[in-house]
Amino acid sequence: MGLQRPVEPFHRPYAGPEPPSPARRPRRLLVLLVAAAAFAAAAVAVFLVAPGKERGGTDRAAVTPRRPAPQTSAERIVEALPPPCGTVSAGTVAKAVPEAAKRHSANSTLTTCTYSSTGSSFRWLRVEARLYARENTATPVRDAERYYDARWAQAHDAPLVRTIALERQSGVGDEAYRWFKADEGQPTVVGEVTARIRNAVFTVSYSERAPDAAEQDEREREILATATAAAREVLAALNDF
Known part of the structure; x- marks a missing residue:
């Protein structure tokens, strides 16, 4: 038997690691990249749409300035009463009560002025104004509403x-009514208009001698028209204060 040849070590040449094939790249990484791209695209779309208009052309509230809220009645109240005999014009007084003598009284919340005829004790024009001032109450308009409601209720059951006639009157202040009445035991009739403008309530009363029955309808219209004309002048004066 001959001698065996010694086994020589096998030296393999060095080669670097092979890159993975595209088909073997991790699927999780691919999914994350797609999601990130979609999120970025959505953010850009929101940024571009927000400053403009929504679909359909409606302006968005974020870029359209809001109109200021309208003032409330409480913010537009009457601040002071005009002079007691300074609300009805001289022409109206002269037509209603020729050659009138006047009496008046006044404080910060209540004024009265009475024009009396020097030739007849039955003919007179009286203006009363009452103010619910901001410094005296936290609810000036509501207080004026309550007083007006009380006057309206009293007119239905006056001793x-x-x-003769009692009805709502439109076109004078925030609310108003007119009242045509006869004084029991006196030969007089009175046309009266009571109105509220925000936190002020005023009453205009005009008196004449009671007419004959045949003339009552005509005089009722004329007397109430005189009281209403004077009331409109009082309203205009209060709107200036």
Whole structure:
């Protein structure tokens, strides 16, 4: 038997690691990249749409300035009463009560002025104004509403008065009513208009001698028209204060 040849070590040449094939790249990484791209695209779309208009052309509230809220009645209240005999014009007084003598009284919340005829004790024009001032109450308009409501209720059950007509009056202040009445036991009739403008309530009363029955309808219209004309002048004066 001959001698065996010694085994020589095998030296393999060095080669670097092979890169993975595209088909073997991790799927999780691919999914994350796609999601990130979609999120970025959505963010850009929101940024571009927000400053403009929504679909359909409607302006968005974020870029359209809001109109200021309208003032409330409480913010537009009457701050002071005009002079007691300074609300009805001289022409209106002269037509209603020729050659009138006047008496008046006034404080910060209540004024009265009475024009009396020097030739007849039955003919007179009286203006009363009452103010619910901001410094005296936290709810000036609501207080004026309550007082007006009380006057309206009292007119339905007034003692010593015969009511001929009592109805709401439109176009004078925030709310108003007119009242045509006869004084029991006196030969007089009175046309009266009571109105509220925000936190002020005023009453205009005009009196004449009671007419004959045949003339009552005509005189009722004329007397109420005189009281209403004077009330509109009072309203205009209060709107200036």
